Amino acid sequence: MARKDRLSGNEAVAFAMKQIDPDVMGAFPITPSTEIPQYFAQYVANGEVNTEYVTVESEHSSMSTCIGASAAGGRAVTATSSCGLALMWELLYVAASDRLPIVLACVNRALSGPININNDHSDSMGARDSGWIQIYAENNQEAYDNFVQAYPIAEAAGVRLPVMICQDGFITSHAVENIELCEDAEVKDFVGEYNPEHYLLKHENPLAVGPYGVSPYYMEAKVAQAHAMMNAKQVILDVGRRFGEMTGRSYGFFESYQLDDAELAILLIGSSAGTARACVDELRAQGKKVGMLKLRVFRPFPAEEIAEALKGCKAVAVMDKTESFSGNGGPLGAEVRGALYDLPTPPRVINYVYGLGGRDFRVEDCAQVFDELAEVAVNGVTGSTYRHIGQREE
Amino acid sequence: MNKPVEIRWHGRGGQGAKTACLLLADAAFSSGKYVQGFPEYGPERMGAPITAYNRISDERCTVHSNIYNPDFVVVVDESLLECVDVTAGLSPEGAIIINTDKEPADVRPLLRGYTGKVCTIDARAISEETLGKNFPNTPMLAAAVKVSGVVDPDRFVQDMEASFRHKFATKPQVIAGNMNALTKSMQEVKAG
Amino acid sequence: MIHAKDINEHSPWQQLTPGCEIYEPGTAAAFNTGDWRTATPIYHADRCKQCLLCAPYCPDCALRVKDGKLTGIEYMHCKGCGICTKVCPFGAITFEEEGK
Numbered sequence: 001m002a003r004k005d006r007l008s009g010n011e012a013v014a015f016a017m018k019q020i021d022p023d024v025m026g027a028f029p030i031t032p033s034t035e036i037p038q039y040f041a042q043y044v045a046n047g048e049v050n051t052e053y054v055t056v057e058s059e060h061s062s063m064s065t066c067i068g069a070s071a072a073g074g075r076a077v078t079a080t081s082s083c084g085l086a087l088m089w090e091l092l093y094v095a096a097s098d099r100l101p102i103v104l105a106c107v108n109r110a111l112s113g114p115i116n117i118n119n120d121h122s123d124s125m126g127a128r129d130s131g132w133i134q135i136y137a138e139n140n141q142e143a144y145d146n147f148v149q150a151y152p153i154a155e156a157a158g159v160r161l162p163v164m165i166c167q168d169g170f171i172t173s174h175a176v177e178n179i180e181l182c183e184d185a186e187v188k189d190f191v192g193e194y195n196p197e198h199y200l201l202k203h204e205n206p207l208a209v210g211p212y213g214v215s216p217y218y219m220e221a222k223v224a225q226a227h228a229m230m231n232a233k234q235v236i237l238d239v240g241r242r243f244g245e246m247t248g249r250s251y252g253f254f255e256s257y258q259l260d261d262a263e264l265a266i267l268l269i270g271s272s273a274g275t276a277r278a279c280v281d282e283l284r285a286q287g288k289k290v291g292m293l294k295l296r297v298f299r300p301f302p303a304e305e306i307a308e309a310l311k312g313c314k315a316v317a318v319m320d321k322t323e324s325f326s327g328n329g330g331p332l333g334a335e336v337r338g339a340l341y342d343l344p345t346p347p348r349v350i351n352y353v354y355g356l357g358g359r360d361f362r363v364e365d366c367a368q369v370f371d372e373l374a375e376v377a378v379n380g381v382t383g384s385t386y387r388h389i390g391q392r393e394e
Numbered sequence: 395m396n397k398p399v400e401i402r403w404h405g406r407g408g409q410g411a412k413t414a415c416l417l418l419a420d421a422a423f424s425s426g427k428y429v430q431g432f433p434e435y436g437p438e439r440m441g442a443p444i445t446a447y448n449r450i451s452d453e454r455c456t457v458h459s460n461i462y463n464p465d466f467v468v469v470v471d472e473s474l475l476e477c478v479d480v481t482a483g484l485s486p487e488g489a490i491i492i493n494t495d496k497e498p499a500d501v502r503p504l505l506r507g508y509t510g511k512v513c514t515i516d517a518r519a520i521s522e523e524t525l526g527k528n529f530p531n532t533p534m535l536a537a538a539v540k541v542s543g544v545v546d547p548d549r550f551v552q553d554m555e556a557s558f559r560h561k562f563a564t565k566p567q568v569i570a571g572n573m574n575a576l577t578k579s580m581q582e583v584k585a586g
Numbered sequence: 587m588i589h590a591k592d593i594n595e596h597s598p599w600q601q602l603t604p605g606c607e608i609y610e611p612g613t614a615a616a617f618n619t620g621d622w623r624t625a626t627p628i629y630h631a632d633r634c635k636q637c638l639l640c641a642p643y644c645p646d647c648a649l650r651v652k653d654g655k656l657t658g659i660e661y662m663h664c665k666g667c668g669i670c671t672k673v674c675p676f677g678a679i680t681f682e683e684e685g686k
Contacts, residue, residue, distance in 0.1 A: 006423040032435070099605035118435065139458070160604050171458050175432035176419045178454065198587075198609055208608035220599035221606050228604070274456030358435075362459040 002180040002247065009140040009172035012179055013079070013105045013165070014039035016147035019187035021049045022103075023074030023194075026062030028055070030084035031117045032169035033107035037079055051077075059084040063091035063102075070100035071209045073199025075151060077102070081169055082109035085123045089130070095162045096131025097225060098210045101154030102162040104132070105147065108270070108321075109169040110357040118358020119169040121269065121321040125331050131225060133163040133232055134299040138273045140177050142296075143167040145249055148182065151191050152239045158231040168271040170358070182247060190246060229300045236297055253302035255294040256309050258284060262291030264373040265310055265347075267336060268319035269295045272354075272361045279366035290370050295332070303339035310340060313347040314377035317369045321355045329353070329386040348376050354389045365390055398428075398451035399544050400461045404480050405470035408440040410531035414470070415446035417535050417557075418544075422450045424553040425545045434460060443478050450544045466542045469493060470517070470534050475501070481508040491537050491583070493517040493530050498586025513541050515583040524574040532572055533579035540580045547580060591616050615663075619646065623666030625683050629659050633678040640670040640679060 007015065014036050017025075025044075027037040044053045052074075054065045059080050066076035080088065085106060095102050106124050110116040124134060133153060137143035146165045154163045167173055182190070198207050213221050237252060244250025255273075258280050259265060266276050273294035283290045293309055310316055318337070320330025328334070333351025340346040352369060355361045369389065376382055401418070405411025412433040419431030430449040447461045465488040469480050472494040481490060489511035492501055498512040505512065515537040517530035525532070539550045554576055558569045588603050590613040603609065634656060641649045641656065648664035650657045659670075659679075671681040 006419060006429060097605060099607075117437065139456075168458075170432070170435045174435060175430055175458070176416055177430050178423060178428050198607060205609060206611045208611075208613075209605065211606050211608060213606055216595040217602065217606065220597070220602050223599040224602055224604065227599075271458040274458045278455075278457045360459050362462065363457060 002182065005179050005181055006176050007140055007144075007179050007181075008035070008174050008176050009137070009143045009167045010035035010107065010174065011039060012140045012144035012181075013147050013167070014043070015181065016144050016187070017077055017105075018043045018049055019182070019184050020075070020077075020148070020151065020191050021188075022051055022077040024052045024054060024065065024069035024076045026054050026056055026065030026069075026076065026078040028057075028059050028062040028078075028080070028084065030059070030081050032109055032119075032173045033079045033081040033084070033105065035173070036105050036107070059087040060091060063088040063095065063104075066102045066104075067091060067095050067098065067100055070095070070102050071098065071199065072201045073196050075103075075194050076100075077105070079105035079107065081107045082111055082117075082123045085127060086111060089127070092127055092130040092132060092162075094210065097221070099160040099225070099228065100162060101151065101160055103147070103150040103154060104162065104164045106164045106166040107169045107173045108166055116357040117169070119171050119271075119321075120356045120358070121166075122323070122356075124164060124166050125320075125322040125324075127164070128299060128331060131161065131229070132299060133161055133229070133236075133297075135163065135165055135236075135297055136269045136295065137165070137167040137172065138271055138294060139172050140167075140175070141179050141249075143172060144179060144181065145243060145247070145251065146296075148187055148190060149239045149243050149251065151194070152242075153232060153235050155194060155196075156232075156235040156239075159228055159235050161225075161228055161232060166270070171271040180247070186246060190243070233300050233302065236300075251296060253295070253297040253305055254309070255296065257292040257294065259291035259293060259309055259313075261289055262312070263289040263314045264316075264370055264377060265291045265293055265313045266317045266319060266366065266369055266373075267293040267295060267306075267310070267332070269298065269321065269332065272319065272321070272366075275361055275363055276366045279363045279370070282363065283367065283370060288370070288374075298332070301335050301339070303335070306336060306339045307343055310347055311343050315348040315350065315373040316340070317373050318349055318351045319369075320351060320353045323353055323356065333386070348380075348382050350376060350382070350385050350387060352387050352389050359390045361390065398430075398449040398455045399466070399542060400464045401448040401450070401466045401468065401538065401542060401544075402461050402464040402484075403446040403448075403468045403470065404474050404478055405444055405446070405531075406440075406474070407442045407444050409470050410529065411444060411468075411470045411534075412446045414468075414531035414535045414538075415448055417531075417554075418448050418538060419450075420557065421535075421539065421545050421550050421553050422448075425549050427451065427544070428454045430455060443474055464488065466491065466538065468534055468538045470530055472501075475504045479506065481505050484508060484510065486510040489513055489541050489585070491515065491534070491541050493534055495519060498584055502586070511541075511585055513537065513583055513585045515579055517579065520575055520578050520582065524578060525568070525571045532575045536576040536579035537583040540583050541585070551576060551580075618662050619665050620662045623661075623664060625666045625668060625681055626661070627659055627664065627666070627668065627671050627679045627681055629656070630678050630680065633676050635676055635678075637675070639673050639675065643669050643673050645669070
């Protein structure tokens with residue numbers, strides 16, 4: 001039985017954590033994720049969870065705590081944002097390469113500088129090659145739903161990888177919206193007991209974690225890790241389907257919205273997708289063949305599936321909420337362009353960088369993107385394929 | 395598609411404008427609406443101008459941008475009229491609700507040519523009378539409900555009483571004062 | 587379960603453990619460090635008084651002790667540091683350059 005409520009994205013994630021009742025939380029505050037350990041601390045203080053709540057002196061230590069706890073055989077969780085994630089960098093790679101199914105609630109915020117507390121995706125996009133599964137949410141509901149699905153994905157046999165559940169700082173983390181929550185027992189049942197085959201505290205079978213890997217082994221270890229990420233694709237689909245059977249809300253790699261006959265499409269991640277959806281509705285009402293692809297799973301990257309979904313489009317705008325300073329576009333633009341390259345007649349791709357450091361993305365901005373795409377599609381003249389939108393110009 | 399009612403709050407850090415915005419979301423949620431309540435965040439300090447937003451509708455609203463063309467604007471601190479363009483984008487079909495002891499006609503000249511409805515409420519006086527302190531957000535919330543009509547006023551009063559009973563379970567003496575502040579504000583808000 | 591002894595430099599990636607975890611203790615015993623040796627200690631049982639001074643000095647536990655008696659040298663682990671040859675009061679362990 002679903003429970004209707006109204007919660008902010010941070011409240012929703014903290015509530016999911018409570019229902020999961022993980023063994024250990026490495027807790028360190030940073031805006032805008034601070035509320036997650038804050039709310040969770042109340043659950044701990046009230047005896048509503050059995051979690052060992054470890055307050056540490058930095059994010060480097062909160063991730064280290066999670067690594068130790070996960071290697072010991074526990075379910076470990078943490079939350080962070082921005083520079084906090086950056087301070088975890090070294091440990092993100094350790095967690096992934098040690099194949100520890102840790103779950104991290106990432107509340108996306110810009111990286112310095114100039115120092116800024118508002119939303120963009122530069123933190124998690126910077127960590128995109130650390131070996132973590134990355135799943136993004138459009139709103140509080142998806143942040144909650146994704147979090148409930150995180151451990152079944154992370155812990156699956158053949159995967160065993162850490163998962164980052166991302167939502168947009170402030171825009172969803174601090175916005176109160178309607179939400180449907182699962183019952184505690186449903187979540188417990190869905191997530192299940194965690195019984196790893198091997199773990200440090202298994203006294204009859206001592207274990208060494210994270211050994212040195214000399215050249216004759218390192219390559220093999222990395223290939224195995226890469227295959228684990230590929231294996232995650234089917235698991236993500238299975239878990240998303242199973243979640244749908246429980247709640248009526250199924251999840252895949254992405255959501256296609258009005259894409260079937262779309263000539264122009266916008267591809268984006270996170271809360272902006274809701275704004276783009278409203279824009280697509282407006283333009284469809286005017287008879288324009290436009291659609292949207294909202295990417296949910298960025299790691300593993302569903303390249304073939306995206307190519308299949310966009311193959312009928314004439315022009316596609318790929319929206320990066322981060323700069324990569326490549327001089328050639330953002331990370332999402334590069335990946336999507338790569339995914340479309342092998343199509344016999346790929347759509348034209350324009351890569352936009354938008355929404356940095358909390359710069360608002362309005363329905364009008366989305367409409368402007370579609371206007372520019374129409375120009376590209378009609379005239380066939382692409383112009384610059386790397387554009388910024390939303391900034392002041394001379 | 396039904397268009398959500400969009401409300402923009404202007405207050406000063408520490409006054410409770412964000413809390414009032416979230417309480418309005420709560421009240422609308424309780425009456426079966428789809429809601430959004432969100433502040434515009436920055437490095438806020440006590441006294442600095444802040445903005446918060448509500449979208450209230452019968453279907454889920456997916457737009458996640460700030461609100462630029464609100465139906466209603468609520469100004470929790472009168473002194474903001476001098477430093478913030480509070481009527482920017484405000485629909486002339488809508489209304490602005492200002493915390494002031496002045497009459498609507500007296501504040502209209504400060505509103506940069508806004509032609510829509512101007513409502514005033516002396517939230518400070520009501521708050522000091524009913525709560526003994528200047529907590530303007532409760533009376534402003536009530537005035538916003540009354541003027542905007544986004545929630546049925548009777549239902550709103552019932553829901554708020556339940557909410558206060560829950561929120562102030564350990565200090566029941568303040569419940570009556572808050573309820574008085576609500577009802578008084580709904581009676582005294584003036585339109586011009 | 588994959589045991590450390592079954593993993594070597596010819597193992598394909600599919601036969602490594604996840605994260606290169608090692609599921610048993612003391613696996614250093616399976617690792618040949620004998621080929622680091624450039625000089626070799628030679629045990630002379632006829633000169634040995636079984637005082638066992640040598641055994642605790644060996645950094646690699648390469649001196650085989652059985653039932654309280656030194657029985658010889660484990661060349662798979664001996665790195666040829668020569669400490670045993672220095673501590674033996676009776677000249678029962680001599681040190682010879684590898685290859686001689």
